Amino acid sequence: MKQRCVKPRFWVVLVGTLGLAVGCGKAPSPRFDSNLMVMDKYDISFEQQQDIANALAALFGTPDDPYVPKESGLDKDKIKLAAGPTKSDKAGVHTGLYREHCAHCHGISGNGMGPTAAFLKPYPRDYREGWFKFKSTERAEMPTNADLERILRHGIPGTSMPAFEVALVQPEIEALVEYVKYLSLRGMVEIELARQTSEELGEGERLPTTAEFLVEGVLKPQAEKWSSAETKLMPVAAPPADFGSPASIAAGKSLFYDVNKANCLKCHGTTALGDGVLNDYDQWNKDVAEFRTKADATLASLTEQRGKAEEDFATAVEALGADSALSEEERKQQRETLEKDKAATLKKLGEKERMLPTAMAYTLVPRYIEPRNLRMGVYRGGRRPLDVYYRIHSGINGTPMPAIANLVADSELPADLSEEEKAQRRQSLQTQRMWNIVDYVLSLPYEPGGELGADISMLGRERN
Ligand code: HEC
Ligand code: HEC
Missing domain, CATH: 1.10.760.10 (Cytochrome c-like domain)
Incomplete structure (x- = not known):
């Protein structure tokens, strides 16, 4: 039988799956990786992770075919120039700039996990939290376009971040600045979706898929942080007259x-x-260090936690049997609830067991x-x-x-x-x-x- 070739876009929504064997003689298009450390932090189930991945695909598209909602405040044409595979068309327009110049360090998803990353000190930046260091805006605010342009032009001296001034022309620098913002915004929206899933949805409730929720409720407030950067500049007074004395x-x-x-x-x-x-640690490495410690402890205690779930269940069932105030019907109902709770706990542990090793593989050894x-x-x-x-x-x-x-x-x-x-x-x-x-x-x-x-x-x- 002829093997069916699955369209790459479907892979985007597959969460936690590594090393996909497609078997169509062609490498699958790169996809955005899920931020598994955040999924673990907020205890997001596989089903909920799928919802988040779907929402992100709807809002931002794929690395080869980015979608740029107008509410993002981003410039679609610039992003198209920076995104996708590296190629030049007949008219000589060069696209795929990010993959050509940045992805081997900063990763396709902007997670700072490109193939070169592990060998560098400091590690390349993970853009997904929206934390930037060298800028003219107040500490926690986003950088301005001019700040990012400066970084791209001059690089970061004393680190492996190169200066692209000689290699790229102005429209290309601008396109890459826009693409950094796109990846960062996408990462920020992902974190916000995970946070809201964990903190605002009730048990078993699914992530709303309406534009009102996704665009108005989640995307816009995050996009606003970027579009307001120019108004968050640090005040600077001129140096005193004796400066340099x-x-x-x-x-x-x-x-x-x-x-x-x-x-x-x-x-x-x-x-x-x-x-x-x-x-x-800096914030990025601190998060990784904490995640790794917790993940190690979780993985090491899985058998124990499973045993405890069974034990708790057995004890509760025994107590039910001994409770003479209950009718037969009530006893049956309560036992069913206990069984459901136990199954939910075991399911969660099973998911952790599958996800954590993959999530660990997506982190670099934390460094001071x-x-x-x-x-x-x-x-x-x-x-x-x-x-x-x-x-x-x-x-x-x-x-x-x-x-x-x-x-x-x-x-x-x-x-x-x-x-x-x-x-x-x-x-x-x-x-x-x-x-x-x-x-x-x-x-x-x-x-x-x-x-x-x-x-x-x-x-x-x-x-x-
Ligand atoms: C050889 C690896 C490498 C390449 C290639 C590279 N970077 Fe970087 N980049 C880094 C490293 C390392 C840092 C972190 C430096 C630090 O934290 O001090 C960084 C940091 C950054 C920052 C954060 C600046 C800040 O103020 O926090 C931005 C933005 C950035 N890079 C954009 C890009 C873009 C866009 C490209 C492609 C045009 C690119 N980088 C290519 C290694 C690289
Ligand atoms: C709590 C620790 C801490 C304190 C206090 C501190 N620094 Fe730093 N400083 C750092 C770290 C860590 C870095 C490196 C950050 C990086 O590379 O991302 C740094 C970097 C710098 C840099 C390099 C900036 C650059 O562009 O490379 C300067 C300059 C600096 N500090 C000056 C100061 C001055 C002046 C003070 C006192 C007003 C101060 N620091 C207080 C931890 C500190």
Whole structure:
């Protein structure tokens, strides 16, 4: 009998299935992978995972044939240029840019799990949570188009993220920026669907498939986070007149090492070599570490949990038999309920047993994040004073690096000022001091001998 060739689009909705043997002599089209770690976190059953995959396919299409609902706020034409297999048409239009330039690191789904990822440090970004690091917007907000363009043009120095400035022309950069947003939004919607399934649907209730729910209730609020990015910029005041002077650098230095002020030494160390806190995770790796620990424990205790379900059932049945107040009919009904509960527990354990090893295979060994060695002079988010100001102002999203603390004590504000004047004075002192810290940070690679950390050999300084 001739083997039937299943259309690739159906595979998209298959959840948790790896290594599909299609047998049609042609590799199946790539598909978006389900975010299994999130499915586990929210305890989503296979049936519910199927619902979520269907909803995502309806909203976003497939890697080869992306769908771009107008409520996403994304530009369909740009996405078409970046999506799909890499090819050039007769008119010389080049499409499939993401797969050509990005997917081997960031993965088809934008999960940061391309084939090269495991060999890189830091790992390529997983876009699906919508956390971005190097941007001009407030800490938890999405980056602007200009932020993403900058990253694509200049890459991320000190990491494997390449600079595409020479390889790509402006429309191609814009297309890829749009595609990063598309993958990120899709990931954010997936997480939101899982969250709502777990927190807002009743027992046995299915995910609604109406446009009102999917588009208005789920897609739009997530898309709004992206479209409002331009309005969430960090405020920046111009540097003070003495910026770059020895006095400004000295002021920055005393703030940097003051545990009651900037407290930068906590992580960057008393040497600024980045040797303060060495055993913390960033958000991505923390999630993976927690997931792996929990999954290991679940898998190791499956037999025990199954045994317990049987035991609990037996004990409850025994208690039913001993309850003389029940009629025969009531006893029968209650036993049926107990049987159903037991079956549900066993089903859930069976699903965990099947899903967790696959979900584990979709994670990379968690690694600690290293506070930057500030004597190296390598700045991932850019080396302009403004870039360092941004990093200090809002910290680095998704990492332990915090937004700057309050640097101005109440006692420093003259008591005879009005509340409003005090607030203004505080704000201007705070900004000035942040620029002082920027000054000190940018001077660190050149700090002369005899200063903090200079007693450490150059080999030590070259950590990171
Ligand atoms: C050789 C691997 C590699 C390739 C190829 C690559 N990246 Fe990256 N990318 C990385 C790594 C590694 C990071 C994370 C750096 C970090 O966290 O400091 C990253 C981070 C990013 C970020 C996050 C920036 C931020 O502010 O958080 C974006 C956006 C991005 N890459 C987009 C792309 C796009 C688009 C392409 C293709 C045009 C691409 N990358 C190609 C490795 C790569
Ligand atoms: C809780 C720990 C922690 C504290 C406190 C901290 N940092 Fe960081 N910092 C980090 C980590 C971790 C990174 C690396 C983040 C990354 O690479 O994604 C970092 C990176 C940096 C960078 C590099 C930015 C770039 O573009 O590469 C600078 C500059 C920096 N920190 C300055 C400071 C200053 C100044 C302070 C004090 C105001 C400070 N940090 C306080 C943990 C911290």
